[in-house]
Amino acid sequence: xxxxxxxxxxxxxxxxxxxxxxYKVIGVFNAAVAKFKSYTILILRVxxxxxxxxxxFKVPFFDVASQTTKIKSLDDSKYERxxxxxxxxxxxxxxxxTFLTSISYLRLAYSNDGIHFxxxxxxxxxxxxxxxxxxxxxxxxxxxxxxxxxxxSEVSPQGVSVGLVSTQNFKSYxxxxxxxxPDNKDVVIFPEKINGSYYALNRPSxxxxxxxxxxxxxxxxxxxxxxxxxxxxxYWDNGRxxxxxxxxxxxxxxxxxxxxADVNDRYCxxxxxxxxxxxxxxxxxxxxxxxxxxxxxELKGFLxxxxxxxxxxxxxxxxxxYYGCADQSIAGGTISLTNILNNMKN
Amino acid sequence: xxxxxxxxxxxxxxxxxxxxxxYKVIGVFNAAVAKFKSYTILILRVxxxxxxxxxxFKVPFFDVASQTTKIKSLDDSKYERxxxxxxxxxxxxxxxxTFLTSISYLRLAYSNDGIHFxxxxxxxxxxxxxxxxxxxxxxxxxxxxxxxxxxxSEVSPQGVSVGLVSTQNFKSYxxxxxxxxPDNKDVVIFPEKINGSYYALNRPSxxxxxxxxxxxxxxxxxxxxxxxxxxxxxYWDNGRxxxxxxxxxxxxxxxxxxxxADVNDRYCxxxxxxxxxxxxxxxxxxxxxxxxxxxxxELKGFLxxxxxxxxxxxxxxxxxxYYGCADQSIAGGTISLTNILNNMKN
Numbered sequence: 001x002x003x004x005x006x007x008x009x010x011x012x013x014x015x016x017x018x019x020x021x022x023y024k025v026i027g028v029f030n031a032a033v034a035k036f037k038s039y040t041i042l043i044l045r046v047x048x049x050x051x052x053x054x055x056x057f058k059v060p061f062f063d064v065a066s067q068t069t070k071i072k073s074l075d076d077s078k079y080e081r082x083x084x085x086x087x088x089x090x091x092x093x094x095x096x097x098t099f100l101t102s103i104s105y106l107r108l109a110y111s112n113d114g115i116h117f118x119x120x121x122x123x124x125x126x127x128x129x130x131x132x133x134x135x136x137x138x139x140x141x142x143x144x145x146x147x148x149x150x151x152x153s154e155v156s157p158q159g160v161s162v163g164l165v166s167t168q169n170f171k172s173y174x175x176x177x178x179x180x181x182p183d184n185k186d187v188v189i190f191p192e193k194i195n196g197s198y199y200a201l202n203r204p205s206x207x208x209x210x211x212x213x214x215x216x217x218x219x220x221x222x223x224x225x226x227x228x229x230x231x232x233x234x235y236w237d238n239g240r241x242x243x244x245x246x247x248x249x250x251x252x253x254x255x256x257x258x259x260x261a262d263v264n265d266r267y268c269x270x271x272x273x274x275x276x277x278x279x280x281x282x283x284x285x286x287x288x289x290x291x292x293x294x295x296x297x298e299l300k301g302f303l304x305x306x307x308x309x310x311x312x313x314x315x316x317x318x319x320x321x322y323y324g325c326a327d328q329s330i331a332g333g334t335i336s337l338t339n340i341l342n343n344m345k346n
Numbered sequence: 347x348x349x350x351x352x353x354x355x356x357x358x359x360x361x362x363x364x365x366x367x368x369y370k371v372i373g374v375f376n377a378a379v380a381k382f383k384s385y386t387i388l389i390l391r392v393x394x395x396x397x398x399x400x401x402x403f404k405v406p407f408f409d410v411a412s413q414t415t416k417i418k419s420l421d422d423s424k425y426e427r428x429x430x431x432x433x434x435x436x437x438x439x440x441x442x443x444t445f446l447t448s449i450s451y452l453r454l455a456y457s458n459d460g461i462h463f464x465x466x467x468x469x470x471x472x473x474x475x476x477x478x479x480x481x482x483x484x485x486x487x488x489x490x491x492x493x494x495x496x497x498x499s500e501v502s503p504q505g506v507s508v509g510l511v512s513t514q515n516f517k518s519y520x521x522x523x524x525x526x527x528p529d530n531k532d533v534v535i536f537p538e539k540i541n542g543s544y545y546a547l548n549r550p551s552x553x554x555x556x557x558x559x560x561x562x563x564x565x566x567x568x569x570x571x572x573x574x575x576x577x578x579x580x581y582w583d584n585g586r587x588x589x590x591x592x593x594x595x596x597x598x599x600x601x602x603x604x605x606x607a608d609v610n611d612r613y614c615x616x617x618x619x620x621x622x623x624x625x626x627x628x629x630x631x632x633x634x635x636x637x638x639x640x641x642x643x644e645l646k647g648f649l650x651x652x653x654x655x656x657x658x659x660x661x662x663x664x665x666x667x668y669y670g671c672a673d674q675s676i677a678g679g680t681i682s683l684t685n686i687l688n689n690m691k692n
Contacts, residue, residue, distance in 0.1 A: 098553075130573065158573055159552035178571040181550040181558060184527065204527040206505035207444075212527060221567035225524040227476065227504055 002291045002321075002335045007115050009297045009329035010322075016046060019105075019123055020069050023048040023060070026102055027302050029324030031109070032141035033245065033311030034148055036170060042109040042117060042311075042322060042330065043124065043139045043150060049102040057087055059099035061134060062127035069103060069127075084302055085327075097157045103127065104135035106152065108170060114320060114332070124173075125165065131156045131178060136163070140310050142189040142246040149219060151179065151187050159183045160205070164219065176220050180204075186211075186242030188256070189219065190279060191249065199279050201228060201243040201256070209240035211258075213280050226280055229272075236260055236268045236289050244269065245311035247279070248319070252341060254279050257321065259308055260289070266305040268292045269323070271340050284344035290335060291323070301326025347689075348637045348667075348681045353461050355643045355675035356668075362392060365451075365469055366415050369394040369406070372448055373648050375670030377455070378487035379591065379657030380494055382516060388455040388463060388657075388668060388676065389470065389485045389496060395448040403433055405445035407480060408473040415449060415473075430648055443503040449473065450481035452498065454516060460666060460678070470519075471511065477502045477524060482509070486656050488535040488592040495565060497525065497533050505529045506551070510565065522566050526550075532557075532588030534602070535565065536625060537595065545625050547574060547589040547602070555586035557604075559626050572626060575618075582606055582614045582635050590615065591657035593625070594665070598687060600625050603667065605654055606635070612651040614638045615669070617686050630690035636681060637669070647672025 013025040025048050032043035050071045052058040057074035074087055078096060082088040089096035106125040109117035127136055134155040142149045147166050150173070154163045159182030165173040180187060183205035190199040198216040203209060209231060215224040231241045237260030244257040253273040261267045268289035275281040293305045309323040314337060322332045359371040371394050378389035396417045398404040403420035420433055424442060428434040435442035452471040455463035473482055480501040488495045493512050496519070500509045505528030511519040526533060529551035536545040544562040549555060555577060561570040577587045583606030590603040600620040607613045614635035621627040639651045655669040660683060668678045 158554070158556065159550070161571065177569070179569050181527070181530065181548070181560070181571050182552045183550070202527070204505070204529070206528045208504070210504065214527070216567050216569075217563065218567075221562050221564075221569035223523070223525050223562075223567035225507065225527050 001339060002333050004295060004331065004333040005115060008295065008331040008333070009325055010115060010332055011042075011044070011109065011117055011119065012329040016119055017121065018048045019121075020048055020060070022051050024051055027328045029327055029330055030138045030308055030310050031322055031324070031330055032139035032150060033313060033322050034141045034143065034170075035313060036148070038112065040111045040114045041170060042111075043141055044107045044109055044119070044330070045104050045137050045139065045324070046107045047102040047104045047135075059087060059101065060103040061099070062103065062132060064130050064133065067128070072099070074099065100134045100155065102135070104137045106136055106139055106150075124170065125150070125152070131158055131161055132163070133157070138185070138310055140188050140246055142191050144191055149189060151189060153185055154178065160185055162187045162202070179220060179222060188243040188246045190247050190254065194279060195277065201247075203240070203242045211241055211243065228280065229282065232260065236262055236266075236292070237270070239263045239265065244309040247274065248312070248314050249276070250314065250337060253283055255314070255319075255337070255340070257309055257312055265303070266293065267308050269307055269309055269321075271344070273341070273344060284341070286340065286343050290340065290343070291333075293326075295325070295331070297325045297329055297331060299326070301328035303327035347685060348679050350641060350677060350679040351461060354641065354677040354679070355671055356461060356678055357388075357390070357455065357463055357465065358675040362465055363467065364394045365467075366394055366406070368397050370397055373674045375673055375676055376484045376654055376656050377668055377670070377676055378485035378496060379659060379668050380487045380489065380516075381659060382494070384458065386457045386460045387516060388457075389487055390453045390455055390465070390676070391450050391483050391485065391670070392453045393448040393450045393481075405433060405447065406449040407445070408449065408478060410476050410479065413474070418445070420445065446480045446501065448481070450483045452482055452485050452496075470516065471496070471498070477504055477507055478509070479503070484531070484656055486534050486592055488537050490537055495535060497535060499531055500524065506531055508533045508548070525566060525568060534589040534592045536593050536600065540625060541623065547593075549586070549588045557587055557589065574626065575628065578606065582608055582612075582638070583616070585609045585611065590655040593620065594658070594660050595622070596660065596683060599629055601660070601683070601686070603655055603658055611649070612639065613654050615653055615655060615667070617690070619687070619690060630687070632686065632689050636686065636689070637679075639672075641671070641677070643671045643675055643677060645672070647674035649673035
């Protein structure tokens, strides 16, 4: 089935220098994937946190007015740690905003063999507007023609919205603004028009966290929204579901690798197949996940028991999947397409 | 300032026959407004509830398979009344869906004088798909050329999304599906393109319930979303804000009548002015509301202390505003545009 690279984890926080002074990199994970010239590029989510003593509540944020990253010290009589990721206001201070413990941005890593990566020292996309003051997270990359489209979560006190940029050279990018309103996550754009429309899977954060499918004439404006897939009721998908990387075209249908979490936030990966002519139709699904957290770097880390993919690619019958481990590091592996299709129930 | 019609309330539930057998009409409110031929048309939200004994938990829903409205009896060991509007699962039954106590749909009322209305006996738009199983609510009507566009809240276990249809005759309509993902409400579409794009105000339901502004090439697909107006911190707007009817073009700017609620869900109406060439720019706002719940039919009803408008029109210097009262009945009144503009602070 799924074969982990023996070099895993491929990238860990210790090998990355922070871009902010007096910060430490606490995670490098959930990377988008692009094939560019002869390279495999990972568009890494790097999370940096201010260096602080154990009981200091220091939080980072991007200050739009000065266009710099600042640190705020929270008053521990008003704030408490929600989990490793966030500080929330204590009872009686509900009008205060939540803060994240780290700020994320996107950084590039290049490889010739898909295993060994050279990480650039500068950010590729750093928070730069008022909807990104808490960070930019979990990019996905869809190549359409010669253009690479990158969408990502934008986090701010306004919630989690979805931004879109395009690049042709991975040096500069064009900004298309916010394509999905808060709260929405796990957006993946299909790599071509189908019957005249672009399609995207996405997950608005409502009471039940289901996947939707939306259409667009231009990748920037989205509508014709339809409910796509409800979270399940089995041991691995009774929490929520969300798309992984952009759908991959195969002879049999659109292959979508997706994550599901159980009620305890344990994340696994499964796959489904959509009709080539009508991607709103699911024609097959793996009954059980093909990847569950089992390796030490998946079981332990910033957020334990998480495997979370934002990108993969198909060569002949082999799917190469990169995935974030425990919200801390990046790993990869391969699985055969035939094997996945054989394990689908219609 | 605002002068209530002396005939208020103009329409109350007692004068309307339900369309469902063994139901009662509990509210007729929050109507969109259209000028059609020589008529003023109100596109009423009518709410009907199953007749039930005091302690019976009977809830209505639209059953898509049979295309009929059905009644479900909830088990009172599993459900409790949240408020007059909804039954929610008791602790320990969190996986069960919430239900509404009534089902809403849209019905037309015609008038020659804007005061006395003839209400049609059949629905104009009744729930008909899986995103509308709990009802269709709070329509807004924007006339563009000779076409009337109606958007409305669609309510279902998937949350509150926004649907769009168009009509030219108020007899049949064309369905454009869902234009905003859940949860979103209070969408108003501007009546013409501005610099090549359509615009709409809307309110995604995030932690802080603010207003956003979005752009579209075709009214169906929306993007370029931007935060527009945060809820305030004064006695009347510290809960949430949302647009009223579609913006009205004036020589001085786009006039937007909007509602604000305080933390106790007391709803008032205010006004703001947007730049004609760039509706993302607010150039004036009334400091205090021009309409607060004071009349008996505003103070008492299904949901007390609510005035909520979905439509108004301007003739010479006079704005005629129709508004829902206490989620139960419909009233109207007038205010001079000059008066509103004079009361705006920049």
